[in-house]
Amino acid sequence: MRVWGRILYGVLAAIGLVGFFLRFATGHQLAGYGSYVPWGLWVAAYIYFIGLSAGAFLLSALVYVFGVRKLEPIAPLALVVALASLLMALVTIWFDLGHMERFYYVYLRPNFRSMMAWMVWLYTAYGLLLLAELYYALRRHLPRYADRGGITGFLARFLVKGRKTPFTQEEIQRDEGITRVLGTIGVPLAIAFHGGVGALFGTVVAQDLWHSPIYPILFLTGALLSGGALMTAAYVFFWPRKDGEWRELSLLLGRIVLGLILFDLLLEWAEYSIPMWYGVGSEFKALWNTLFGPFWYVYWVFHILLGVVVPIWLLLAFGLRGQIGAVGLASFLVAFTFLAIRLNLVIPSLVHPKLEGLVNAYRDHRLVFAYLPTWFEWSVVVFSVVLGFTVTYILVCVLPVIEGKLLKEVA
Amino acid sequence: MNEVESRRAFLEKVASTVFAGMVLGGQPVKAGAEPSKVELPPRPPDGPILLELEYEDVLLRMQRDLERALNKGTTPKWVMVIDTRKCVGCHACTISCAVENKLPPGVVYRPVVEEQVGVYPQVTWKFLPRPCMQCDNPPCVPVCPVGATWKREDGIVEIDYDACIGCRYCLVSCPYQARTFDFGENWTQDTPGHGQMPYEELPTFEWGEVHVRKEGVAPGSPVGNARKCSFCLHRIEHGLLPQCVATCIGRATFFGDASDPESLVFQLIHQPNAMRLKEELGTEPRVYYLV
Numbered sequence: 134m135r136v137w138g139r140i141l142y143g144v145l146a147a148i149g150l151v152g153f154f155l156r157f158a159t160g161h162q163l164a165g166y167g168s169y170v171p172w173g174l175w176v177a178a179y180i181y182f183i184g185l186s187a188g189a190f191l192l193s194a195l196v197y198v199f200g201v202r203k204l205e206p207i208a209p210l211a212l213v214v215a216l217a218s219l220l221m222a223l224v225t226i227w228f229d230l231g232h233m234e235r236f237y238y239v240y241l242r243p244n245f246r247s248m249m250a251w252m253v254w255l256y257t258a259y260g261l262l263l264l265a266e267l268y269y270a271l272r273r274h275l276p277r278y279a280d281r282g283g284i285t286g287f288l289a290r291f292l293v294k295g296r297k298t299p300f301t302q303e304e305i306q307r308d309e310g311i312t313r314v315l316g317t318i319g320v321p322l323a324i325a326f327h328g329g330v331g332a333l334f335g336t337v338v339a340q341d342l343w344h345s346p347i348y349p350i351l352f353l354t355g356a357l358l359s360g361g362a363l364m365t366a367a368y369v370f371f372w373p374r375k376d377g378e379w380r381e382l383s384l385l386l387g388r389i390v391l392g393l394i395l396f397d398l399l400l401e402w403a404e405y406s407i408p409m410w411y412g413v414g415s416e417f418k419a420l421w422n423t424l425f426g427p428f429w430y431v432y433w434v435f436h437i438l439l440g441v442v443v444p445i446w447l448l449l450a451f452g453l454r455g456q457i458g459a460v461g462l463a464s465f466l467v468a469f470t471f472l473a474i475r476l477n478l479v480i481p482s483l484v485h486p487k488l489e490g491l492v493n494a495y496r497d498h499r500l501v502f503a504y505l506p507t508w509f510e511w512s513v514v515v516f517s518v519v520l521g522f523t524v525t526y527i528l529v530c531v532l533p534v535i536e537g538k539l540l541k542e543v544a
Numbered sequence: 545m546n547e548v549e550s551r552r553a554f555l556e557k558v559a560s561t562v563f564a565g566m567v568l569g570g571q572p573v574k575a576g577a578e579p580s581k582v583e584l585p586p587r588p589p590d591g592p593i594l595l596e597l598e599y600e601d602v603l604l605r606m607q608r609d610l611e612r613a614l615n616k617g618t619t620p621k622w623v624m625v626i627d628t629r630k631c632v633g634c635h636a637c638t639i640s641c642a643v644e645n646k647l648p649p650g651v652v653y654r655p656v657v658e659e660q661v662g663v664y665p666q667v668t669w670k671f672l673p674r675p676c677m678q679c680d681n682p683p684c685v686p687v688c689p690v691g692a693t694w695k696r697e698d699g700i701v702e703i704d705y706d707a708c709i710g711c712r713y714c715l716v717s718c719p720y721q722a723r724t725f726d727f728g729e730n731w732t733q734d735t736p737g738h739g740q741m742p743y744e745e746l747p748t749f750e751w752g753e754v755h756v757r758k759e760g761v762a763p764g765s766p767v768g769n770a771r772k773c774s775f776c777l778h779r780i781e782h783g784l785l786p787q788c789v790a791t792c793i794g795r796a797t798f799f800g801d802a803s804d805p806e807s808l809v810f811q812l813i814h815q816p817n818a819m820r821l822k823e824e825l826g827t828e829p830r831v832y833y834l835v
Binding site: 160161162164167168169171172229230231232235236238239242243244246247248249250253336337338339340483486487488489490491493494495497498499500 | 687
């Protein structure tokens with residue numbers, strides 16, 4: 134299994150590096166989108182990753198802010214996953230820019246009327262907060278590693294300024310207080326930036342399908358579901374000690390995931406049924422295209438079958454009866470297939486023409502109302518995934534993320 | 545002479561008599577006189593504006609309007625009017641715009657939307673040229689995260705090519721899909737043995753600036769930018785009409801200062817058959833259509 138994991142990692146890393154270099158060498162020329170469908174896979178992947186980050190962070194907040202002690206073991210890992218997912222999201226959307234070298238203009242000359250500018254500012258605040266919270270959540274364990282060699286010891290010595298004496302109870306309580314304050318600031322921040330991503334789409338009056346007040350709420354629920362499912366799958370499959378506590382917590386996480394699937398489904402029913410009820414209007418056409426258009430399988434197979442029906446069946450029939458593997462598999466399916474929801478959110482609205490007949494007005498391969506991601510676009514997304522996985526792995530290896538134990542020791 | 549021939553002879557006689565009467569009754573035309581000096585009957589005082597236009601070349605009228613707008617001392621309010629009844633769908637405006645602004649593949653400012661109406665054999669075509677609407681309430685402006693696009697005082701929605709980060713949020717926000725993205729492609733890039741051709745390296749003068757498209761890694765603007773129709777701002781500021789107006793073979797496109805009651809466009813946009821696209825959105829477009 135380990136060998137296969139390494140081979141898979143190597144293959145994905147090679148694909149990702151090819152995409153990375155092609156992006157810099159050829160710009161956007163190998164991408165499949167155009168001017169009428171100007172956003173594609175990279176934007177969908179960005180909102181998918183940022184949702185994972187917000188979801189993982191809000192899960193950690195249950196521990197640090199709301200004191201849910203049962204979830205305490207996975208709280209530091211949730212912070213690491215939130216950080217890595219944020220990095221994946223930012224890298225993906227950075228690649229999407231026509232002028233990557235000008236990204237800092239958003240700091241130098243922001244337009245605060247733009248939801249996108251708000252997003253960048255909120256991400257920055259959130260990223261700094263994540264780093265600080267992770268530091269104060271883990272600091273108490275670091276003196277134990279100060280004697281070690283390599284990057285682990287260096288990092289431990291650097292972060293606690295060479296201290297080798299254990300933290301006192303008073304200091305630990307103070308750090309917990311700081312973590313609680315940071316988490317408390319982080320909760321509205323996470324709600325703001327991920328609800329804000331929903332608003333980034335929802336405020337666009339030109340796109341009938343997006344222009345809906347339900348979008349910020351839908352995004353938040355999606356974040357909780359996808360981020361929670363990812364954390365659950367990671368906990369079930371990669372947690373070093375498969376003991377009673379692990380079983381109990383896995384079952385709890387499985388119930389949370391099940392509840393979130395059902396709640397997300399309820400919102401999705403509202404999103405689809407209201408514009409489609411009388412069968413007229415541009416939203417109806419776009420949604421019909423989503424359900425029964427050329428890419429119907431993205432909705433029915435990847436989202437409904439693999440992301441809803443199979444996970445619910447796995448959780449109800451096996452997971453909640455004690456088969457933890459089923460909980461992990463169901464959660465993995467939910468987290469993995471959530472990209473299909475994001476693709477169905479971004480693309481169908483754009484492939485619906487805003488002026489009928491425009492597609493025939495000027496024949497050009499960039500001026501069409503159709504879109505299929507190219508291999509180049511997928512390879513860039515793979516790069517982001519590999520980057521996120523690598524960052525997570527390194528942080529888990531060199532920092533006491535899993536209850537103060539190094540992954541190398543416990544693995 | 546049979547009956548048919550005698551009838552034809554009679555008609556020829558009548559026709560020649562009528563023609564002679566018309567010539568003798570009108571003003572004699574001197575040999576070698578300039579056609580423009582031919583005196584026309586007086587304009588109908590309150591006739592429809594488009595009937596009036598038959599008495600003067602609209603380009604000359606608009607050129608006078610443009611000069612007056614540029615010299616009046618206050619900011620003009622530029623508008624464009626397109627007479628859909630006169631548009632023949634020749635796409636001259638599309639092509640001349642591409643030439644004027646040196647547009648690469650994937651970038652178009654003024655496509656002409658075509659619609660076939662009816663069922664064969666009762667078929668006709670409708671044409672709808674679609675430049676940037678230069679909305680008074682443009683949805684593309686507030687979305688720009690870096691303020692690289694804004695509404696000028698004269699009504700034109702401008703893009704700063706050196707500030708645009710290429711996020712394409714403005715493209716998805718335009719209800720008219722009037723913005724396109726410059727992917728950095730060239731017309732001859734797939735031709736064996738050719739890179740960028742010399743004509744593709746000629747600068748574009750959009751927005752009164754000089755930009756040269758360069759190939760290669762991390763090329764500068766306008767590659768990687770959102771691009772759009774500027775009403776040929778660089779021409780207007782030098783007293784020239786927008787290229788699409790100047791090249792419209794059917795004289796179906798009009799341009800001028802809507803704050804000047806004497807201007808042609810002022811009179812046209814106040815016609816009862818003037819309308820704008822998607823007015824229900826409240827974008828207040830500055831492009832009017834006569835229908």
